[in-house]
Amino acid sequence: MFAAIVFAAITGLVIGSFLNVVIHRLPLGESVVTPRSRCPHCGHEITAIENVPVLSWLFLRGKCRECKAPISPRYPLVELGTGILWAAVVAGAWDDGARIALGLILVTALVPITAIDLEHRRIPNVITGPTAIALIVAGLALDLSGEPTRLMWAVIVAGPFFALALIMSRSMGLGDAKLMGVMGLALGRAVIPALFIAFFAGTLVGLWIMSRHGRQSRKTAVPFGPFLALGALIAFFVGDDIVQWYLDDVIG
Ligand SMILES: [Zn+2]
Structure with missing residues (x-):
């Protein structure tokens, strides 16, 4: 059961990363699939290593690597929140x-x-x-x-x-x-x-x-x-x- 909850948490973190794209682009009427995410300030393309849920934001101290513009804490919060919720659902509804x-x-x-x-x-x-x-x-x-x-x-x-x-x-x-x-x-x-x-x-x-x-x-x-x-x-x-x-x- 523990392994399943950890797996759910990690899956939730990754899905949370996608939900950040949805939250940012959907109200603007943009595609949530393409293109790759960019810094809205300087246009710097977000690389895979800068896109690791929660960790990248912490290592970059909430700033764009290129222009140092602040990245909203909403990004790691959405990822963390989704990870916790996925783990909680799997743990809480375990037998069903x-x-x-x-x-x-x-x-x-x-x-x-x-x-x-x-x-x-x-x-x-x-x-x-x-x-x-x-x-x-x-x-x-x-x-x-x-x-x-x-x-x-x-x-x-x-x-x-x-x-x-x-x-x-x-x-x-x-x-x-x-x-x-x-x-x-x-x-x-x-x-x-x-x-x-x-x-x-x-x-x-x-x-x-x-x-x-x-x-x-x-x-x-x-x-x-x-x-x-x-x-x-x-x-x-x-x-x-x-x-x-x-x-x-x-x-x-
Ligand atoms: Zn930037």
Whole structure:
């Protein structure tokens, strides 16, 4: 098991390195495949040795080797975060292959969604769409009997927002709703505690910002995607236990 967790961590680091490219280029409408990455400051082409997850950033002390322009700490953080999340999913869902697969797909999507929503205040369809398809395919292949439940929860949590947009015949930003659907496909009934955690954390942070910057600051809205991602992560590990505890001890 230890070897598998180390392998997952290393794979996560490498995938995190690719997610950095996605986070940087996708909102600009650029290809995530070609060309090779360059320093945005001087155009210096990033070589393989300068592209080792986390380590290169540390050795270069967060600066371009050529022009010494600072490289955002977001790069090593995304790599480290993805590595830790991959290891945590494999360790936390160890005896359940389907859960591992759904969890890895989920966290791999949540990392760029969080980073892009924080910076650009939107959640791209080109991330939520393929993620939803990957979750359904993995669910059907590895846990066929559980798939109807996950599909149902995805429709329950995301459906009302789409219905509302349809009724109001207005193109609303449905990025958050689509992310909720993705969470339902990955978490099943655990999507409910995930949403509670997201709304609770989002409200707390919203109140905190208002208390510091006054009521006007409500207009400089905080993106909700990162809170949904936080709720999804917590719920992936303990959401089912929370639901079971609620059903057994609170209702039952
Ligand atoms: Zn440079």
